[in-house]
Amino acid sequence: MQIAIVLFDRFTALDAVGPYETLQRLPGAEIVFVSHQRGEVRTENGFLGMTADKSFDEVQSPDVVIVPGGVGALDYLEDEALLNWLRKVHSSSRFTTSVCSGALILAAAGLLPGMEATTYWAFLDKLTALGAVPTEARLVEHLDQRIVTAAGVSAGIDMALRLAEILTDRKTAEAMQLIMEYDPQPPFDAGSVAKAGPEVVAIAQEIFKTKG
Amino acid sequence: MQIAIVLFDRFTALDAVGPYETLQRLPGAEIVFVSHQRGEVRTENGFLGMTADKSFDEVQSPDVVIVPGGVGALDYLEDEALLNWLRKVHSSSRFTTSVCSGALILAAAGLLPGMEATTYWAFLDKLTALGAVPTEARLVEHLDQRIVTAAGVSAGIDMALRLAEILTDRKTAEAMQLIMEYDPQPPFDAGSVAKAGPEVVAIAQEIFKTKG
DSSP states (O other): EEEEEEEEBBBHHHHHHHHHHTTTTTTOEEEEEEEEEEEEBBBSSOEEEEEEOOOGOOOOOOOOEEEEOSSSGGGGTHHHHHHHHHHHHTOOOSEEEETTTTHHHHHTTSSSTTTTOOOOGGGGHHHTTOEEEEEOSSSEEEEETTTTOOTTTTTTHHHHHHHHHSSSSSSHHHHHHHHHOOOOOSOOSSSSSSHHHHHHHHHHHHHHHHOO | EEEEEEOOOOOOOEEEEEEEEHHHHHHTTTEEEEEEEEEEEEESSSSEEEEEEEEEEGOOSSSEEEESSGGGGGGGTTHHHHHHHHHHHHTTSEEEEEEETTTHHHHTTOOOTOOOOOOGGGTHHHHTTOOOEOOSSSSSETTTTTEEEOSSHHHHHHOOOOOHHHHHHHHHHHHHHTTTTTOOOOOOOSHHHHHHHHHHHHHHHHHHHOOO
């Protein structure tokens, strides 16, 4: 079972690494990081380089496709190399998925026509112009169309646990959760706009504006 | 504020990327990935390469040090290049921290003498031989000794949110949580040994034995 995780310039690392970590130990799973060409790809701040081991040309029929987000995603909404690859691999994938603003890329590829989808909280309105129907949810599953979208950044972990269950079985997926010791105990409860409140939202927006 | 995240062969990616993602947007934060030498370092399964931008020699006085875990950690418990670097940087760091089996490395460096510490659930007993006192907790803080240890893998996100609060203030830390949309909604509740139950623990142990 090949799981392809897309990298592009100025992606958000946790969008990619959350699902990678959740799925990497599934029996038979091979994870491949893929981009326009082989080599290092940098996150939005430049602090972290991750290696794409394959180019799009070299990954022809992955079983699962995961498109992360990040401010860089906005630069790829007309990138035909990436969009055409997504259209092609989606024709045979078991699941084509996104985390965070990766949903904008799926939508730009025409994979979310008139479909409910979720994305990063600050980008929900951008989905409309790309033909999808923005939905405030942690996860939106269209199992019949083999499309799953997750909300921002850390939501990729929750999505991947659900994918693990579908791809194997509930007990195996639970074992993945245990192996990651994913028993969340955040010290605060500010993980959504509603919970964070206006003051924290304003701080986040200001930081996001400068740092992406 | 320089935050140094250690990489070593066969580390666990989320141990490093969880805190990276949580802390990277803190005002004034510079994250640097550091290892024995500059260059690519691979995770335990080889699926993912991440770049160390600096060698230990090039990072002399980071404000925060984060040591991830992974099965590879067991190979570095007598690695004097790493252990000596940790001893040196801890003398001036604001916090020296670990995620998962990274605690074994801190203990091997002599930084946890007789101190309570947490680590990956499957490795708790290994802390004793290294002079620490294993504690089943998501997070163990010794703020006076400037040491914080986190449990396995995903616990690094919770730890980093707490560090963000100490390093800045509560509202800024909450903004980091919102930016990561860290509003966990795992589809199962199997993130600890107690919650997972014996059948899932056995599956996890079997997978962990073969895949690390």
